[in-house]
Amino acid sequence: MPSPVTxxxxxxxxxxxxxxxxxxxxxxxxxxxxxxxxxxADFVLLDVRGRAAFAAGHVPGAVSLxxxxxxxxxxxxxPAETVFVVYCAGPHCNGADRAALRLAMLGRRVKTMPGGITxxxxxxxxxxxxxxxxxxxxxNE
Numbered sequence: 001m002p003s004p005v006t007x008x009x010x011x012x013x014x015x016x017x018x019x020x021x022x023x024x025x026x027x028x029x030x031x032x033x034x035x036x037x038x039x040x041a042d043f044v045l046l047d048v049r050g051r052a053a054f055a056a057g058h059v060p061g062a063v064s065l066x067x068x069x070x071x072x073x074x075x076x077x078x079p080a081e082t083v084f085v086v087y088c089a090g091p092h093c094n095g096a097d098r099a100a101l102r103l104a105m106l107g108r109r110v111k112t113m114p115g116g117i118t119x120x121x122x123x124x125x126x127x128x129x130x131x132x133x134x135x136x137x138x139x140n141e
Contacts, residue, residue: 028085028111030119037061043083048099049117057127059087059120064131067099072106084110090118 010016033045037060047054047062054064065074067088078084084103088095096112103110115122 026111027114030113030115030123030125033059033085033113034120034123034125043085043111044078045113046084046086046099047117048086048088048095049093053089053117055130057117057129059117060126060128062087062128065099067095067102070099070102070106075103075106075108080107082108084108085113086110087113087116087120090116092118 011019033041036042037045041061045059045062046065047058048065048067048070050066051064054062058064067086086096086099086103088099091114093116096114096116100110100112113119117127121127
């Protein structure tokens with residue numbers, strides 16, 4: 001008798017490989033972001049939460065750009081080929097998805113970090129506070 005896990009048969013290996021590859025093209029995790037930041041990141045990490053949440057604690061090296069403020073003018077500070085990684089509060093928040101949508105609609109390459117700041121903290125990774133890290137391209141702060 002099949003278990004609740006196997007009563008619906010798993011897909012063929014090639015189908016699972018395609019699914020996993022697709023997810024990895026769309027998302028990254030906190031540990032990989034931390035490793036990349038430590039080695040010299042080849043992407044811009046955007047904290048897309050509100051400015052107060054950013055000031056209270058953010059990923060070191062992240063730039064504060066709330067998802068509602070993502071515009072072509074604000075992105076002009078980065079070359080068109082820049083890869084962005086976006087994060088918000090965590091899996092209970094859709095801010096990273098909103099930011100990814102805005103960036104993609106503006107023709108920018110982007111991945112989400114679905115764990116967000118919650119996942120970052122769950123991994124025991126360090127936080128920065130205040131306006132530490134690279135300045136935001138938003139000069140109207």
